Amino acid sequence: MSSPKSETPKLNKGQQTKALILETALELFRERGYEQTTMRDIAEKANVALGNTYYYFRSKEHLIQAFYHRTQEELLAASEPILAKERSLKARLLGIMRARLELIEPYHQFAGVLFRTAGDPKSPLNPFSVESLETRKQSTATFEQVVGGARLRIAIPADLYAELPNLLWIYQMGIILFWIHDTSPNRIRTHQLIEHTVDIVAKLITIATFPLVRPLIKRTLRLLATFRQDLDNLPAPNLDEEIDKDELDSGLEP
Amino acid sequence: MSSPKSETPKLNKGQQTKALILETALELFRERGYEQTTMRDIAEKANVALGNTYYYFRSKEHLIQAFYHRTQEELLAASEPILAKERSLKARLLGIMRARLELIEPYHQFAGVLFRTAGDPKSPLNPFSVESLETRKQSTATFEQVVGGARLRIAIPADLYAELPNLLWIYQMGIILFWIHDTSPNRIRTHQLIEHTVDIVAKLITIATFPLVRPLIKRTLRLLATFRQDLDNLPAPNLDEEIDKDELDSGLEP
């Protein structure tokens, strides 16, 4: 391959320029927002030619995608100390959620753009896309640790336990959706929300272990599994084929 | 005012042109998608000048907003016969959800755009915006009828009962989010999803009436009420001030 003798290649020229462009872009996005920042602005401030920004980032949105990945790595790094320190499920989950909020706070003003493109099924940025599969897995892995490393006071049925990380991932997406729309100063509203909901989540898990709701839980888990398989692009089983006898009359009709 | 003597004003010139532009646009959107349709295409096919389309619709997105409102009306109309016919909560909810899906199916391919802009907090299209308040209220009103006109076999606590329409509205938003990302033929996946989840929703309501979970329900309802007030732009009460004694130890920590 190239430069077999170079001792510390670290960042070659190209990577440096790429990083420069990204940092400049994010700076401008933070300062004046996404729409108000033109590609020409970015090129000018970074002292590169307009064409060069396109050499490194195929489009303006790809700059966001790059930010997205960078943040994802920071998120993973920020999670470690929390997971090492906290032992209760509630504290672990709350810690992770707080860390996430803090990390993304500076970008709140252009988070809308992120979510706007993320909401488009055709966008590679959307959390359900094939391109996001890796990110989603990493993210879910964090929640696996949240659950797996927690000291639990009750026994959680295996099937529910296995699905918890995915459920928490969905929970997290909901919180981010709220955060994007949160206009309260410093996003206190979202902080209040996680404090309350983390608690509620913990209690829901407990309730989910009660025998009375067992059929409902089983059924819901089956539903979730089916649709997650869709997401992961595996052939999904036919839901209608397996009607659980448990289900037939659980007597829970209002 | 103008034309005080005209007998049947019906559609004046302006309204006609506006309607023509909208219908032409939607036709093109359906045929070739949103992005592939340019404002120039629309203007040309409708035989009006480009500038004229902007006279009636402030932006390309506003065409979607118009579609959004038109659909909303159709939705309300389609709901009536269902609510008149079905009596059980489950059947009423399922009927409404099915009607919604059928109505929006032809527009599935550009639904992504709808949701993309709808995800942007700055967009008037987003379901939480002030501009959407009226639509949201109408939509919630439908769910009020769903609940209010249902023959229930159990007694639902007043506070939960009052919040149900809003909860169902959120449920509906979740389903639409799924629908947008659903690539299965004829959206069977979403249809399966509503069939199963409507059932689950019904059972959850029943469970929510159990005394054991009462404190959790109360707390969750309070949380919801607070944040909904934010949405409606009312001053929100401070959540932390009122800690419910019921809550202190419900013994539901995992």
Place this chain on the structure above:
DNA sequence: GTCTATAACCGGATAGAC
């Protein structure tokens, strides 16, 4: 392979005349 410079294209949006 990395980068510059420049011109051009395209389509959403606007201004201003009629």
Place this chain on the structure above:
DNA sequence: GTCTATCCGGTTATAGAC
């Protein structure tokens, strides 16, 4: 209310330099 001309910014293309 309707039109034409124009702007603006994302994006592409090209041609050439290190």
